[in-house]
Amino acid sequence: SVLAAQRRSAELELELAREPHRFRVLTGDRPTGPLHLGHYLGTLTNRVRLQRAGVEMFLVVADYQVITDRDVAGDVRGNVRELLLDYLATGVAARGDGGAGEGSATIFTHSAVPALNQLLLPFLSLVSVAELQRNPTVKAEAAAAKASGGRSMSGLLLTYPVHQAADILFCAANLVPVGQDQLPHLETTRLVARRFNDRYGSGERLLSEPEALLSPAPLLLGTDGAKMSKSAGNAVALRADEDETARLIRSARTDAGRHITYDPVRRPEVASLLLTAALCAGTTPEALAGDIGAGGGAVLKRTVTEAVNEHLRPLRERRRELEGADDLLRGVLAAGNQHANAVAARTLQRVQEAMGMTY
Ligand code: ATP
Numbered sequence: 001s002v003l004a005a006q007r008r009s010a011e012l013e014l015e016l017a018r019e020p021h022r023f024r025v026l027t028g029d030r031p032t033g034p035l036h037l038g039h040y041l042g043t044l045t046n047r048v049r050l051q052r053a054g055v056e057m058f059l060v061v062a063d064y065q066v067i068t069d070r071d072v073a074g075d076v077r078g079n080v081r082e083l084l085l086d087y088l089a090t091g092v093a094a095r096g097d098g099g100a101g102e103g104s105a106t107i108f109t110h111s112a113v114p115a116l117n118q119l120l121l122p123f124l125s126l127v128s129v130a131e132l133q134r135n136p137t138v139k140a141e142a143a144a145a146k147a148s149g150g151r152s153m154s155g156l157l158l159t160y161p162v163h164q165a166a167d168i169l170f171c172a173a174n175l176v177p178v179g180q181d182q183l184p185h186l187e188t189t190r191l192v193a194r195r196f197n198d199r200y201g202s203g204e205r206l207l208s209e210p211e212a213l214l215s216p217a218p219l220l221l222g223t224d225g226a227k228m229s230k231s232a233g234n235a236v237a238l239r240a241d242e243d244e245t246a247r248l249i250r251s252a253r254t255d256a257g258r259h260i261t262y263d264p265v266r267r268p269e270v271a272s273l274l275l276t277a278a279l280c281a282g283t284t285p286e287a288l289a290g291d292i293g294a295g296g297g298a299v300l301k302r303t304v305t306e307a308v309n310e311h312l313r314p315l316r317e318r319r320r321e322l323e324g325a326d327d328l329l330r331g332v333l334a335a336g337n338q339h340a341n342a343v344a345a346r347t348l349q350r351v352q353e354a355m356g357m358t359y
């Protein structure tokens with residue numbers, strides 16, 4: 001459950017503070033559009049913070065997962081570029097970015113790492129179709145895709161949590177900073193690791209079970225009150241300019257209550273706005289709600305807009321500076337893909353050996 005994951009995340013934060021080098025992170029995003037505030041507050045700031053604390057990091061640009069819920073990949077090249085810009089502008093230090101190299105994140109695309117993708121085959125044999133069909137996030141994503149004129153559940157959508165298990169297990173990541181929608185997929189990954197060890201480990205733990213790290217904003221809502229999402233047209237993109245940000249936040253759905261209070265259960269839209277402003281301004285949503293009080297929705301939205309624009313100003317400036325740096329972006333992917341391939345080849349070798357598939 002989300003509550004249990006939040007409690008566990010608090011414990012993990014203590015362990016991270018004591019022993020950052022015990023952890024390795026894998027996380028990532030689909031190249032379906034520019035990143036938004038949900039990514040930023042849900043996982044991106046955690047990534048940068050962990051990296052700065054000395055945690056090793058792998059970031060997957062999940063290009064094959066773009067076609068889980070749509071027929072064609074669209075402008076996947078352009079979208080990969082947007083992701084890289086968002087990562088670097090947020091402060092991710094990447095392998096191949098010309099920096100010191102020490103502690104740099106490995107940024108790679110699925111399509112460039114065949115050994116990782118091959119892990120999907122044995123891993124698929126470890127789960128049942130019924131288990132896959134029970135995944136609540138997959139069910140919600142299939143319903144959303146269908147409602148927006150897409151197709152019904154594809155084989156790839158049904159199995160992508162197992163593909164994600166391969167992402168995490170190939171690099172032996174033990175920590176996955178994600179939003180709340182990813183919790184069922186983490187469970188699948190743990191199941192795959194456990195069953196692989198049981199079947200092929202001969203008493204050894206060949207694959208280790210990772211844990212999710214949730215941020216204080218594990219499910220940020222979009223302007224329509226649903227999960228903020230790249231594909232839903234309800235997002236405030238990191239790259240948006242200040243006027244567009246103001247316009248989007250002004251259009252955000254709230255409720256009829258005049259007096260602003262922080263009540264995530266009964267007033268989720270207002271609470272999500274308060275949380276956004278509080279995290280950007282370095283305060284608490286309760287304190288902000290107290291300040292705004294009878295000012296109502298208009299003051300709330302003005303407060304959020306100012307906090308977001310103020311907080312994102314340096315990021316947006318860096319992003320503009322990086323816009324023309326195509327060689328840098330190419331270099332980052334080349335270096336990341338190269339390293340990911342080396343790591344994936346080693347893991348695949350060990351997996352095949354454990355299964356007796358060495359000839
Ligand atoms: P798409 O609509 O294409 O699925 P998305 O906005 O859902 O895009 P993903 O690439 O699927 O983004 O998710 C990347 C990561 O960002 C995941 O860890 C996910 O949990 C997190 N994330 C996405 N949206 C939110 C949100 N609204 N709040 C918190 N975390 C989020």
Ligand code: MG
Pocket residue numbers: 229
């Ligand atoms: Mg998604």
